[in-house]
Amino acid sequence: MIKEKDLLGLRNISTDEIDEILRVAIPMKDIITRDIKKVPTLRGKSMATLFFENSTRTKSSFEIAAKYLSADCTNLAVSTSSVQKGETLIDTAITLEVMGIELFVMRHGASGAPHFLGRNTKARIINAGDGMNEHPTQGLLDMFTMQDKKGNLGDLTVTILGDVAHSRVARSNIWGLTKYGAKVRVVAPATLIPVEMERMGVEVYTDVDKALKGADVVNVLRLQKERQSGGLLPSLVEYNKFWGLNSKRLELLKDDAIIMHPGPMNRGVEIMPEVYEDPRSVVDEQVTNGVAVRMALLFMMLGGKSGDDIN
Amino acid sequence: MILIKDGHVIDPANSIDDIMDILIIGEKINKIEKDIAIKEEYEIIDAKNLMVFPGLIDMHVHLREPGFEHKETIKTGLEAAAKGGFTTVACMPNTKPAIDDRTIVEALDRKARGAKVNLKVIGAATKNIDSDQLTEMGDMKEAGIVAISNDGKPVKNANITRRVLEYAKKFDLILIEHCEDESLANNGFIHEGYYSTILGLKGIPREAEDLIVARDIALAKMTDGKVHIAHISSKNSVDLVREAKKQGINITAEVTPQHLILTDQIVESFDTSTKINPPFRSEEDRKALVTGLIDGTIDMIATDHAPHARWEKEVEYAYAPFGVVGLETAVSLIYTKLVKTGIMSFGNLVEKMANNPGRIFKLGGVLKVGSDADITLFDPNKKWVVNPNKFYSMGRNTPFKDWNLDGEVIHTIVKGDFALKDGKVI
Numbered sequence: 001m002i003k004e005k006d007l008l009g010l011r012n013i014s015t016d017e018i019d020e021i022l023r024v025a026i027p028m029k030d031i032i033t034r035d036i037k038k039v040p041t042l043r044g045k046s047m048a049t050l051f052f053e054n055s056t057r058t059k060s061s062f063e064i065a066a067k068y069l070s071a072d073c074t075n076l077a078v079s080t081s082s083v084q085k086g087e088t089l090i091d092t093a094i095t096l097e098v099m100g101i102e103l104f105v106m107r108h109g110a111s112g113a114p115h116f117l118g119r120n121t122k123a124r125i126i127n128a129g130d131g132m133n134e135h136p137t138q139g140l141l142d143m144f145t146m147q148d149k150k151g152n153l154g155d156l157t158v159t160i161l162g163d164v165a166h167s168r169v170a171r172s173n174i175w176g177l178t179k180y181g182a183k184v185r186v187v188a189p190a191t192l193i194p195v196e197m198e199r200m201g202v203e204v205y206t207d208v209d210k211a212l213k214g215a216d217v218v219n220v221l222r223l224q225k226e227r228q229s230g231g232l233l234p235s236l237v238e239y240n241k242f243w244g245l246n247s248k249r250l251e252l253l254k255d256d257a258i259i260m261h262p263g264p265m266n267r268g269v270e271i272m273p274e275v276y277e278d279p280r281s282v283v284d285e286q287v288t289n290g291v292a293v294r295m296a297l298l299f300m301m302l303g304g305k306s307g308d309d310i311n
Numbered sequence: 312m313i314l315i316k317d318g319h320v321i322d323p324a325n326s327i328d329d330i331m332d333i334l335i336i337g338e339k340i341n342k343i344e345k346d347i348a349i350k351e352e353y354e355i356i357d358a359k360n361l362m363v364f365p366g367l368i369d370m371h372v373h374l375r376e377p378g379f380e381h382k383e384t385i386k387t388g389l390e391a392a393a394k395g396g397f398t399t400v401a402c403m404p405n406t407k408p409a410i411d412d413r414t415i416v417e418a419l420d421r422k423a424r425g426a427k428v429n430l431k432v433i434g435a436a437t438k439n440i441d442s443d444q445l446t447e448m449g450d451m452k453e454a455g456i457v458a459i460s461n462d463g464k465p466v467k468n469a470n471i472t473r474r475v476l477e478y479a480k481k482f483d484l485i486l487i488e489h490c491e492d493e494s495l496a497n498n499g500f501i502h503e504g505y506y507s508t509i510l511g512l513k514g515i516p517r518e519a520e521d522l523i524v525a526r527d528i529a530l531a532k533m534t535d536g537k538v539h540i541a542h543i544s545s546k547n548s549v550d551l552v553r554e555a556k557k558q559g560i561n562i563t564a565e566v567t568p569q570h571l572i573l574t575d576q577i578v579e580s581f582d583t584s585t586k587i588n589p590p591f592r593s594e595e596d597r598k599a600l601v602t603g604l605i606d607g608t609i610d611m612i613a614t615d616h617a618p619h620a621r622w623e624k625e626v627e628y629a630y631a632p633f634g635v636v637g638l639e640t641a642v643s644l645i646y647t648k649l650v651k652t653g654i655m656s657f658g659n660l661v662e663k664m665a666n667n668p669g670r671i672f673k674l675g676g677v678l679k680v681g682s683d684a685d686i687t688l689f690d691p692n693k694k695w696v697v698n699p700n701k702f703y704s705m706g707r708n709t710p711f712k713d714w715n716l717d718g719e720v721i722h723t724i725v726k727g728d729f730a731l732k733d734g735k736v737i
Contacts, residue, residue, distance in 0.1 A: 011509070089627065110627035111511040112581030131629070132511025168511060194508035195516075230497075 009134035029292035139172025162221030187211035318358025366398025366685030371613035378407025396720035427730030476536025490523035517545035546599035583631035618706025
């Protein structure tokens with residue numbers, strides 16, 4: 001079971017909890033591939049998605065996960081234009097809560113926003129991405145995929161390639177994987193690596209070839225195009241030349257390595273089209289696994305019983 | 312006539328550290344002696360087991376008037392000061408409108424007239440804080456300002472800072488500088504370090520402070536003007552000030568209780584009561600601040616009391632305004648965390664919170680026969696728990712909520728009159 005009321009990140013969650021989530025996700029994935037993709041498990045349970053930032057795949061993934069489990073899911077696309085964002089956030093959530101919503105899936109542009117909401121509401125919260133802080137369900141689905149394809153997480157060398165400074169996906173991956181003893185490398189231009197990152201237990205590289213050599217997994221991060229301003233990058237073309245993942249660089253990985261990307265991809269920037277098409281790419285399967293992991297979480301956090309009951 | 316009997320009187324400026332009596336007649340101290348004979352007309356304060364020292368002086372408070380009366384008012388701010396043992400506070404000019412001409416200085420004086428605690432005003436160095444135009448600082452000085460500052464920001468650029476320092480010399484005004492290079496700070500809001508990295512909150516590198524401290528040291532030397540570094544927070548900046556003092560440059564510095572006690576780790580909670588500017592820095596910086604305070608590099612402690620309304624602070628971390636309240640917790644925090652722990656003496660506390668600000672800004676801060684009877688009485692054995700709902704300040708934004716503190720101010724006497732008596736604001 002999830003011990004805390006809210007799932008805010010992978011930093012403060014135990015490997016026991018992660019193990020259980022990943023275990024429950026296995027039968028959930030099975031449901032997705034069935035002809036009839038619906039179980040009555042969460043019938044009569046009410047949840048809402050609160051997305052203060054645009055999202056297509058994470059939002060759909062949660063919605064679909066809720067539907068397959070028969071939970072009622074309300075979607076609120078919240079305007080970010082309001083100046084008094086804090087008031088809007090809490091007021092919006094409380095309004096839904098008093099209408100009976102038991103769980104919020106929340107995405108917000110400010111780090112810590114779900115922590116703030118969590119302190120002010122009784123409903124449970126799943127963080128679907130907060131600022132540059134964490135994106136725990138992406139971290140979990142990445143770990144599920146790695147475990148599924150490569151086995152024991154502790155034996156893996158995982159290279160996270162790209163804008164780690166601004167990436168909540170990178171942070172959740174790092175927290176989750178280092179808990180299992182995986183060797184995590186990060187690689188990016190120095191302008192996109194935050195200070196003291198070594199203290200998170202990762203190896204920091206600026207040379208992509210060194211960082212890829214012998215890795216079991218490469219997880220490529222999306223590069224936000226606005227990083228060209230503010231002195232972080234000279235151009236996307238130069239980024240692609242020195243840090244983009246192309247076929248030649250794939251040769252540095254272990255032969256049975258897998259290639260991951262949280263999407264959406266900028267082809268020709270951080271990843272070349274042929275890399276996505278490579279047989280070792282598991283990018284599409286990550287998306288399927290995302291639904292399974294989110295079903296597991298919804299089940300564990302809305303079902304009220306131990307997650308193992310699904311078996 | 313008040314006779315403070317049998318208190319432990321401490322005033323390092325006059326080398327007093329003994330059980331003594333203090334007789335107050337009218338607004339002035341009449342006698343500081345052992346065993347002053349009791350007369351019928353005296354109001355006797357039994358100060359047995361109390362520490363008695365010159366009234367505390369805080370050179371850095373935001374009382375929010377005019378313009379932000381929903382955060383704090385002169386009245387509530389001065390009540391909070393009395394509760395915290397301060398007999399004099401100096402308010403910063405980043406109000407709306409800014410305190411940048413004589414009329415506003417006089418208006419604040421009128422507002423403070425009924426209050427017990429002394430209000431001193433700091434005038435803006437340039438019009439509307441952020442402009443190139445010098446304020447009429449001579450005129451404001453005549454109206455009573457005790458320093459100039461563009462607090463919240465440093466003076467805009469090196470050239471204007473130079474001119475401010477040159478011009479202010481004639482009026483013997485010290486420029487109090489909030490040192491932060493805006494471009495390097497780059498809209499950050501916590502210390503750039505491990506915690507900004509793991510929490511994904513935008514960082515302000517300590518070098519943003521160091522750059523302006525270095526700039527101002529160079530300009531103080533160039534102009535022979537006087538610069539006072541507000542709320543110093545970075546180790547490098549402490550080193551820069553130490554070195555400048557060795558060279559005889561006119562530079563002084565203050566540090567806040569919160570920067571002496573807390574580090575950026577506290578931001579982990581995403582509690583907006585930990586959002587201040589300059590931000591809580593690393594343990595290495597914190598230790599350097601303590602060292603700098605002890606070795607005299609840092610002259611004084613100031614609170615940077617910065618109240619905000621609840622609804623302004625109860626938002627996502629990134630959107631919250633900077634600042635914490637400090638008047639009502641300062642002396643107990645310093646006593647609990649620095650004096651009781653043996654890091655500094657009670658005499659050091661008095662130097663840093665009364666003697667030195669008094670000497671540097673010419674505001675008294677000593678116990679002397681004939682001087683204003685501004686006196687704080689403090690019970691070191693009293694224990695209390697910080698409950699923001701009990702603050703006299705309108706601000707509730709403190710990172711020390713629920714902390715157990717030792718020592719509490721019992722009486723605050725200003726010009727021979729009680730501003731705080733038996734822990735209650737008069």
